[in-house]
Amino acid sequence: MYLSQGTELHSRYVIQSLLGHGGFGITYAAHDQVLNVRVAVKEYLPRQLATRGEGQTKVSIFTGEARQQYDYGLRKFLEEAQSVARFAHHPNVVSARDYFEANGTAYMVMEYVEGVTLKEYLEKKGGRISFEEAKGIMMPVMDALREVHQAGMLHRDISPDNIYITTAAQVKILDFGAARYFAGEQSKSLSVILKPGYAPEEQYRSSGKQGSWTDVYGVGATIYKALTGRTPPDALDRKEEDTLEPPSRLGVMIPVAAEQALLQALAVRAEQRFQTMAEFQQALLGDAPMTMGFQTASFSFPPTPEASYIPPAEPSFEPSFTPAPVSAAPSPTSGRQPSHYPQLPQRGANPAAIAAGIGAGVVGLALVVLLIWYIGGRVLTEKSHAIAPEVTPEVKAKVYSDEGVKQYQKGNFKDALKVFEKARDLNPKDPEVFLHLGEAHDKLYQPDKAIQVWQEALRLKPDWGLALSHLAETHWRRNETDLAAKQYRRLQEKDPKLARSLQEKIPDLARHVANLDRTVPPGGSQPPVTATPSDVAKEELDKGRKYFEAKDFPNARKALEQAVKLNSQEAEAHYLLGLTYTSLQKPQTEKAMDELGQAVSLKSETYSWKGIGEDLTSLKSHKLAAEAFKKVVDANPNDAQARYQLGEAYARANNIESAREVHKVLKEQDKELAEKLMASINAQRGRQGGGRSLASQIDAEARRIRIRRGEIPPAGATPRRTPTANRSPAPRSPSTPGAVFQRAGPTTTKQR
Numbered sequence: 160m161y162l163s164q165g166t167e168l169h170s171r172y173v174i175q176s177l178l179g180h181g182g183f184g185i186t187y188a189a190h191d192q193v194l195n196v197r198v199a200v201k202e203y204l205p206r207q208l209a210t211r212g213e214g215q216t217k218v219s220i221f222t223g224e225a226r227q228q229y230d231y232g233l234r235k236f237l238e239e240a241q242s243v244a245r246f247a248h249h250p251n252v253v254s255a256r257d258y259f260e261a262n263g264t265a266y267m268v269m270e271y272v273e274g275v276t277l278k279e280y281l282e283k284k285g286g287r288i289s290f291e292e293a294k295g296i297m298m299p300v301m302d303a304l305r306e307v308h309q310a311g312m313l314h315r316d317i318s319p320d321n322i323y324i325t326t327a328a329q330v331k332i333l334d335f336g337a338a339r340y341f342a343g344e345q346s347k348s349l350s351v352i353l354k355p356g357y358a359p360e361e362q363y364r365s366s367g368k369q370g371s372w373t374d375v376y377g378v379g380a381t382i383y384k385a386l387t388g389r390t391p392p393d394a395l396d397r398k399e400e401d402t403l404e405p406p407s408r409l410g411v412m413i414p415v416a417a418e419q420a421l422l423q424a425l426a427v428r429a430e431q432r433f434q435t436m437a438e439f440q441q442a443l444l445g446d447a448p449m450t451m452g453f454q455t456a457s458f459s460f461p462p463t464p465e466a467s468y469i470p471p472a473e474p475s476f477e478p479s480f481t482p483a484p485v486s487a488a489p490s491p492t493s494g495r496q497p498s499h500y501p502q503l504p505q506r507g508a509n510p511a512a513i514a515a516g517i518g519a520g521v522v523g524l525a526l527v528v529l530l531i532w533y534i535g536g537r538v539l540t541e542k543s544h545a546i547a548p549e550v551t552p553e554v555k556a557k558v559y560s561d562e563g564v565k566q567y568q569k570g571n572f573k574d575a576l577k578v579f580e581k582a583r584d585l586n587p588k589d590p591e592v593f594l595h596l597g598e599a600h601d602k603l604y605q606p607d608k609a610i611q612v613w614q615e616a617l618r619l620k621p622d623w624g625l626a627l628s629h630l631a632e633t634h635w636r637r638n639e640t641d642l643a644a645k646q647y648r649r650l651q652e653k654d655p656k657l658a659r660s661l662q663e664k665i666p667d668l669a670r671h672v673a674n675l676d677r678t679v680p681p682g683g684s685q686p687p688v689t690a691t692p693s694d695v696a697k698e699e700l701d702k703g704r705k706y707f708e709a710k711d712f713p714n715a716r717k718a719l720e721q722a723v724k725l726n727s728q729e730a731e732a733h734y735l736l737g738l739t740y741t742s743l744q745k746p747q748t749e750k751a752m753d754e755l756g757q758a759v760s761l762k763s764e765t766y767s768w769k770g771i772g773e774d775l776t777s778l779k780s781h782k783l784a785a786e787a788f789k790k791v792v793d794a795n796p797n798d799a800q801a802r803y804q805l806g807e808a809y810a811r812a813n814n815i816e817s818a819r820e821v822h823k824v825l826k827e828q829d830k831e832l833a834e835k836l837m838a839s840i841n842a843q844r845g846r847q848g849g850g851r852s853l854a855s856q857i858d859a860e861a862r863r864i865r866i867r868r869g870e871i872p873p874a875g876a877t878p879r880r881t882p883t884a885n886r887s888p889a890p891r892s893p894s895t896p897g898a899v900f901q902r903a904g905p906t907t908t909k910q911r
Contacts, residue, residue, distance in 0.1 A: 160211050161185060162202070168266060169259050170750055171724075172200055183232070188271060193724050194670065197271040198256070203236040203264050205229065218263040230794075233265055237760050240267045242312055244728075248635050248667055251303035253323060253331045257727050260756040261749075270666075273326045276333075277385070278319035286388035290413045293385040294570065296322070298440065299330040301378060305436045305604070308371040315369065317377030318357040319384060327663065356380055356390035360398055361429055372432045375439050379424030379432075386411045397427050416445040437604065444570055556586035563595060572602040590620035597629060606633050624654030628661050635668050644672045674725075696726035700735075707735050712742045723754075730762035734771075741780040748783055755787070767791075769801055772808065781812035799829040806836040810843045818843075834864055 162185075166174040171192055178186040178199060189200045204211070208229040209220045220229050240258035247254045257268035277296065281288065288296075300322055304314060314321075314332065321333040353362055359376035361367030380391045386406045397403060405422060406413050413421075420442035426432045433439040563578035576599040582592045593616035600609035610633055616626040631646035647668055651658040662669040674695075699722035706715035719736040722729060737754035740747040758766045772787030788805035791798060806821035818840050826833035838861040865871045 160204075160206075160213075162187060162216060163214060166216060168200065168261055169257075169753060170720075171257075172198065172266075172268060174200070184236075189268075191268075196666075199253075199269045199271045201267045201269060203233055203266070205232060208232070209264070216262045220263065233260075236265050236267070240265075241728075241761075242310070245310060246303070246306065248638060248665070249303055249306060250329065250632075250636070250665060251299040251331055252307075253333050259727075259753060260760055261753045265760075272323065272329075272331065274324050274329075276320055277322040277324060277381070280324050281319060281385060281388070287411075288385050290386060290411065290417065291570075293382055294417075294443065296324065296330050296385070297378060297382055300332055300381075301436050301440050302604075303332050304371075304374050304378070305440075308374070308436060313369060313371070314374050314377070315358075315362065316354065317374055317381055318354050319381055320354070322381065329664075355393045356384075358394060359429065359432075360394040360427060363395055368429065370429075371435050372429050375424050375433050375436060378436070378439065379421055382421060383425065386413065391425060394427060401427060414445060417443050444572070552585040553589075556582040556589060556592065559585065560589070560592050560595065563599070567595070567599060567602075572599050575599045576603060588619060590616040590623060590626070593619065594623075594625055594629070597626075601629070601633065606637060609633060622649065622653040624650060624657040627653065628657050631661060631668065632665060635665055640671060643668055644675060647672055696722045696729060696732070699725065700729060700732045703732065703735055703739075707739060710742075712739050715739045716743065727757075728761060730758045730766060733761065734758035734766055737771075738774065738778065741775060741778055741783055746780065748780075751780075751783060752786060768794075769804075772804060776804075776808065776811075781808050782814075784808040785812055785814070785817070797828070799825060799832055802828065803832040803836055807839050810836070810839045813843065815840060815843065835861060838864060 161177055161180075162168075162174045164174055164176065168174070168189070172189040173192060175188045175190055175197075178188050180186065184204050185202045187200045187202070189198050190196075191198045204218060205228075208225045209218050211218050220226055237258060237260070240255045243252070244255045244258070246252045247256055253269050253272060255267045255269055259266055275283070300317070304317075307314060316334060317332075323331045323333050325331065357377050357380040359373055361369050361373060376394075383389070383391050383406065387404075387409045389409070391397075392402050403422075403425060405418055407418055420433075420439065423442070424432055424439050433442065559578050559582035563575045563582060566572075566575035566578060576596070579592060579596040579599055582589070583596055586592060593612045597609040597612040597616065600606075600612065610630060613626045613629050613633075617623055617630075620626070627646050627650040631643050631650060634640075634643035634646060647658065647661065650661065699718045703715050703718035703722055706712070706718060716736070716739050719732055719739060722732040723736060726732070733754045737751045737758065740751035740754065755766075755771050759768060759771070768787045768790040772784045772791065775781075775784035775787055785805060785808035788801055788808055791801040792805055795801065802821055802825050806818045806825060809815075809818035809821060818836070822833055822836050822840065825836060842859070862871070866873055
């Protein structure tokens with residue numbers, strides 16, 4: 160059932176080994192001969208609808224209703240590949256780099272990464288991990304899903320199986336849209352797609368309204384599994400009786416606000432969940448109040464150290480106190496504190512106030528140490544009332560910046576942003592403050608502001624590698640490839656080590672810049688950054704079109720193959736390349752059909768199999784024309800004209816047996832076309848007329864049939880004109896439109 164090692168797909172990918180298989184398809188490791196890298200190739204092959212013989216490449220599709228479901232799933236597979244390809248540059252998505260049809264099925268080419276799934280990772284960790292570790296894994300997943308939702312797509316299959324942790328400690332989402340292949344009216348068995356415990360109740364209903372809140376449930380269920388080691392109860396069971404236990408009851412250390420957010424994400428009713436992934440993220444980080452009236456009164460949330468965290472009070476940098484003498488420090492048993500320290504509340508006071516007091520005390524102590532350092536070692540005596548010198552804005556900014564870094568490391572990005580902004584206001588000439596400020600903006604999904612402050616950091620510290628790296632990565636995520644390439648080139652020049660790190664993180668960016676560099680003519684200057692692969696692909700397409708029109712097919716092939724490699728989404732390049740393959744001295748029929756099929760899938764409103772069949776007929780590629788018309792007939796069995804064209808293509812290809820099979824069906828649909836087809840079959844079989852053209856033989860055979868039916872008189876008799884109303888027009892030629900000529904005898908249609 161699997162493709163053999165060494166099988167070549169799309170004249171580019173060579174199968175190396177089997178990676179895995181599931182209900183919808185098979186995944187292989189393959190070698191990309193163009194980029195010289197390893198890739199993963201996913202083949203659409205639902206086992207309940209199709210199979211493949213041992214050692215074969217073509218897929219055999221089951222008949223009947225299975226065929227309809229297979230075709231529907233194939234279309235959805237290609238649609239998903241087209242959509243997911245838009246996220247090819249997102250660091251947290253294992254996405255499609257290429258896709259195409261071949262062997263009666265379709266393929267999706269994805270980046271190859273080594274690592275383990277979250278499911279495997281949890282097993283290695285004993286079944287569960289801490290809240291902080293789970294948050295670190297799932298936040299990048301949620302970042303990626305936010306972009307997916309903004310593009311109008313849903314994943315609908317988030318679970319530990321579909322989250323991948325690479326050996327480089329990157330987190331990526333697998334298998335986008337798997338649940339959508341059989342969605343809608345074609346769905347026969349949703350149980351094949353749904354994962355109990357991770358799918359919300361609306362996914363079980365064909366009329367269930369689904370949206371970003373559907374993926375919110377899947378993410379929440381995955382986090383719950385990571386924290387507790389338990390899969391949440393099935394959503395339908397919870398609808399009858401909700402037995403979901405809060406993680407804290409199972410011994411999990413988790414902040415109160417985070418647990419409330421998690422339970423809200425797992426609400427059975429969709430309207431009670433967070434409606435967007437951003438809302439869930441903010442609530443999980445404790446940065447936003449709960450927005451849905453989710454009831455938690457029945458649960459007991461024991462306080463934890465993380466749950467009691469309160470942002471420290473902003474330190475006062477206008478001290479009016481006198482630093483205490485060293486000898487005045489209280490003894491551990493005195494029970495008193497110096498007057499300049501914040502007084503701790505007595506027993507029974509508000510715990511939040513206690514935490515705030517402790518925080519302020521720690522900051523105050525840090526200030527005392529800082530001031531002692533600033534004074535430069537002045538000796539403070541018990542009787543002296545030395546007044547601390549004025550603290551400069553630069554020192555204040557440094558304290559704020561350090562506090563911001565601490566908050567950032569804890570994941571309190573909103574608090575970190577506020578502190579960094581104060582540091583920037585105090586010292587607007589410190590590039591490091593701007594770097595940190597941009598990082599906080601980036602974590603809060605504010606890329607425009609992040610880019611702005613990083614550019615300011617570069618103004619203050621030109622060619623700073625860290626700022627260049629941040630800018631290149633952010634521009635790349637936003638699909639601003641020209642700007643990303645510009646910053647990456649500067650980074651390569653100024654900080655090669657950091658450039659290599661970025662290359663490992665985003666290999667596609669490095670390859671993009673390398674492709675641009677390869678377009679430089681010998682001895683020429685560096686091309687502008689705007690010379691993207693799409694621009695080069697367009698130039699190659701123009702060259703290929705001109706070569707094709709001039710019938711210079713070898714050069715047309717070279718140019719068009721290059722155009723397809725640079726831009727696999729250009730339908731015209733695939734179409735012309737397919738026709739070129741058929742026109743070579745040694746036609747490459749399999750490649751031709753693959754390219755023509757790609758053109759149809761990319762731009763069906765322009766390219767259709769019927770039109771392609773007619774074009775192939777005009778090129779005298781009758782065998783391929785028959786394949787094209789066969790696809791039309793399979794899609795619309797009632798199209799008698801297409802069936803006639805199929806039969807005639809078989810006849811012209813000397814496949815008489817297949818032509819006769821077509822004739823048997825056609826005579827039940829359209830007798831006139833059936834008789835015309837039989838004339839073509841007899842003419843091809845008998846080769847009557849001693850060297851006459853096939854068209855002349857068909858005309859002669861058609862004339863004999865009409866004489867036998869009495870529609871026209873025998874030769875030499877007076878012609879009898881048949882009324883127009885009783886005659887059907889001659890079928891349109893499968894190639895160029897026919898021209899009607901009047902001559903002695905019947906009116907016929909002659910091929911140009």
